[in-house]
Amino acid sequence: MYAIVDIETTGGHASANGITEVAILIHDGREVIKRYTTLINPQIPIPVYIQALTGISDEMVRTAPLFKDVAEEIFALLHDKVFVAHNVNFDFSFLRYHLAASGYQLQTKKLCTVRLSRKIMPGFSSYSLGKLCSQVNIELIDRHRAMGDASATACLFSMLLDKDAEGHIGKALSQRSKEQSLPPHLPKEDIDKLPSAPGVYYFHNSKSKVVYVGKAIDIRKRVNSHFANNKPGRQKQDFLRDIHHISFAECGTELISFIMEAVEIKRLWPAHNRALKRFEHAYGLYLFEDQNGYLRLAVDRRSRFSKPVYTFNMISEGYSLIKHLVSEFNLCPKLCFIQRNSEQCSGVHDQSCYGACEQKELKEAYNQRVIDSTSHLQNTLPSFAIVDKGRNPDEKSYVLIEKGIFYGMGFVSHDQVVDNISQLKDLLTIHPSNDYIRNMVINHSLRYPQKLVTFDSTLQEAEF
Numbered sequence: 001m002y003a004i005v006d007i008e009t010t011g012g013h014a015s016a017n018g019i020t021e022v023a024i025l026i027h028d029g030r031e032v033i034k035r036y037t038t039l040i041n042p043q044i045p046i047p048v049y050i051q052a053l054t055g056i057s058d059e060m061v062r063t064a065p066l067f068k069d070v071a072e073e074i075f076a077l078l079h080d081k082v083f084v085a086h087n088v089n090f091d092f093s094f095l096r097y098h099l100a101a102s103g104y105q106l107q108t109k110k111l112c113t114v115r116l117s118r119k120i121m122p123g124f125s126s127y128s129l130g131k132l133c134s135q136v137n138i139e140l141i142d143r144h145r146a147m148g149d150a151s152a153t154a155c156l157f158s159m160l161l162d163k164d165a166e167g168h169i170g171k172a173l174s175q176r177s178k179e180q181s182l183p184p185h186l187p188k189e190d191i192d193k194l195p196s197a198p199g200v201y202y203f204h205n206s207k208s209k210v211v212y213v214g215k216a217i218d219i220r221k222r223v224n225s226h227f228a229n230n231k232p233g234r235q236k237q238d239f240l241r242d243i244h245h246i247s248f249a250e251c252g253t254e255l256i257s258f259i260m261e262a263v264e265i266k267r268l269w270p271a272h273n274r275a276l277k278r279f280e281h282a283y284g285l286y287l288f289e290d291q292n293g294y295l296r297l298a299v300d301r302r303s304r305f306s307k308p309v310y311t312f313n314m315i316s317e318g319y320s321l322i323k324h325l326v327s328e329f330n331l332c333p334k335l336c337f338i339q340r341n342s343e344q345c346s347g348v349h350d351q352s353c354y355g356a357c358e359q360k361e362l363k364e365a366y367n368q369r370v371i372d373s374t375s376h377l378q379n380t381l382p383s384f385a386i387v388d389k390g391r392n393p394d395e396k397s398y399v400l401i402e403k404g405i406f407y408g409m410g411f412v413s414h415d416q417v418v419d420n421i422s423q424l425k426d427l428l429t430i431h432p433s434n435d436y437i438r439n440m441v442i443n444h445s446l447r448y449p450q451k452l453v454t455f456d457s458t459l460q461e462a463e464f
Contacts, residue, residue, distance in 0.1 A: 002027040002111070003081035004157055005091050006150035008054050010042050013234040014097035018042025019067055020056050022095075023146035024077045025154045027084070029161065032154050036077055037147045039064035054144045071102035078106060082173065086129045086153050087184045088112040089240065109173055113156055114184045119168045120160050129153065181227045183243040190246040194220040197250050197391075200260045203272070204245040211242050212272040215261035217254050239272050252391040255399060255444050256409055262440075263431050283318045284308025287374055290335075293363045294356055295370040297322055297336045309374050310404075311435050321377075329373040332356045332366070378403060385424060385453045386445055398428060401441055406433035 004025040011017035019040050026034035039056070041064045051057050074095065085091040088110045096106045114127050124135050129149060133140045138155045142148025161169065182188065185206065194201070199219045203212040216222030223246060251257040265273050284302045287309050289295055299318035302308060312318045319338075326336050333339040333346050334357040345357045356366040381404025388397045390411045400407040402421070410428040418424050431437075445452045 001081045002029065002084050002157070003078050003108075004032075004084045004150055004154045005078070005095070006085060006146045006153060007091050007094055008050075008056055008144070008146050009094060010044055010046050010050060013237040014094040016234065017094075018044050019094055019098060020046060020054070020061055021146040022070075022074060023150035024074070025150050026077065026081065027154055027157065031158070034077075035147075036073070037150075038070055040067050040070065041065065042067075056145075067098050068102045071099055071104055075099055075104040075106065078108060079104075081108060082111055083108045084111045084113065084153070084157055086113045086149070086156070088114075089181070089184065090237070093237065110181075111157075111169065111172055112184055113153055113160065115182070115188075116160050116164075116168060116172065117156065118187075120163050120166075129156075132156065183227065183240045185241075185244040186246065191220070191223065194223055194246070194248060195250060196220045198252060198254050198257045199248055199250040200257055200264060201246060201248040202264075203243045203270075204247065205242045206244045208245065210264075210268045210270050212239070212270050213261055213264045213268060215251075215257040217257070219248050219250075242272065250391045252395075252397045252411065253388045255386065255388065255441070256397055258440055259399065259406075259409060259431070259437055262434070262437050266432065266434070283312045283315050285310045285312075285318055285322060287370070292359060293367075294335055294359075295363075295367040297325065297331070297370065297373070299337070310377060325373040325377070327352070329369045329376070330354070331369060331373060335366075381405075382442075383421065383454070384445060386441065386448070386451050387453055388451050398424060399441055400424060400428055401438070401445075404438065406431065406437045406441055 006023050007019050008021040009017050020042050021039050023037040025032045039061050041061045099106045117127050133152050140152040196218045198217050200215050201219050202210045205211045286298050330352050332353045354361040383402045386399040390397050395411045395413050399409040408428040408430040412427050
């Protein structure tokens with residue numbers, strides 16, 4: 001038995017919107033045997049544009065029952081049937097959410113007539129209910145009213161049952177099938193092509209624009225997890241509606257997947273990615289000349305177009321480094337903003353500073369030590385590669401850090417001998433660096449030192 005459902009609502013997601021009308025048609029696989037419909041008072045104003053679309057006004061629902069008053073009857077009609085709707089996850093998410101708020105847990109199998117129509121009757125220009133009904137000569141009366149749309153969906157479903165020579169409906173109802181949980185516009189073939197391998201994946205909208213980039217150790221498993229629940233919130237519902245196509249790129253290792261995700265989010269700026277858009281290290285070590293001609297080091301917040309000598313996520317990291325340089329190169333604590341009071345410079349007091357803050361030391365001599373300190377910092381930044389598995393047994397992956405900066409990455413044939421940094425750089429793809437990627441690679445090298453290759457001597461080939 002099937003329950004063919006259509007609802008009208010005050011908005012696009014269940015958690016912040018109400019239902020204004022419900023229609024349920026019970027179908028026995030041959031014909032409709034029972035009809036149910038009711039207006040519902042959503043207890044919130046219906047937006048003007050929705051009133052114009054549906055014809056349902058605040059006045060019409062003012063005396064209608066609340067959802068909790070009809071929840072028991074609706075649940076009784078639905079709970080032991082297959083839930084059928086055009087874009088089923090929308091209607092199902094609303095009814096399940098509002099039934100749960102009334103104390104009823106709806107757990108049923110689902111069928112989406114959008115997805116089934118694409119499979120059983122391929123080739124149409126559009127699978128929206130109105131256009132599809134016009135193309136297959138189904139009369140659609142009272143468009144955007146629950147009973148009108150449900151009646152048309154019932155006719156469409158009967159047609160699909162008759163035309164389903166390859167058994168798509170039975171396959172969709174199989175316990176192993178998760179197809180009905182997929183976004184309505186996403187072809188199952190896109191899921192079938194996904195590998196169980198590390199990589200990045202891209203969700204595209206109806207215009208093929210990338211709207212989300214993700215990374216995974218197992219691409220297929222991770223993508224399916226996006227559709228394992230149908231949360232009623234606006235963010236999740238807008239996300240699912242936007243997905244029309246999936247593409248992917250295998251990366252060989254988890255580390256390269258993480259890096260590629262960060263690179264691609266910065267490059268593509270997808271609408272549904274949020275976290276990595278916001279990440280930037282907040283502080284930098286800056287070098288500048290003061291009005292007296294003395295070079296000064298300072299830790300400060302990063303600005304968009306600034307060029308710090310080094311960057312940090314926490315201000316404490318910056319002060320630890322600058323204190324080390326002050327001690328190592330006899331720099332002035334006051335000129336480095338370590339000492340900010342008006343008392344005598346602590347460096348002068350303990351003879352580690354030669355009076356630059358009081359202009360007793362020539363600026364040329366002091367500035368040379370500052371330059372030496374920053375050169376030392378740059379020269380001691382590490383250069384290394386992480387060598388790991390490739391995308392197939394015939395290649396290895398390389399991720400290169402040069403002087404503390406992420407240079408790039410790539411895949412190299414096992415037959416290719418790599419014995420110096422210049423040769424390796426010619427084989428890699430250069431990618432833009434940022435602090436997030438740099439720190440991720442450095443932390444990975446500390447966790448897996450066996451994958452680390454330095455350039456103090458000839459590169460040693462690693463076996464994977």
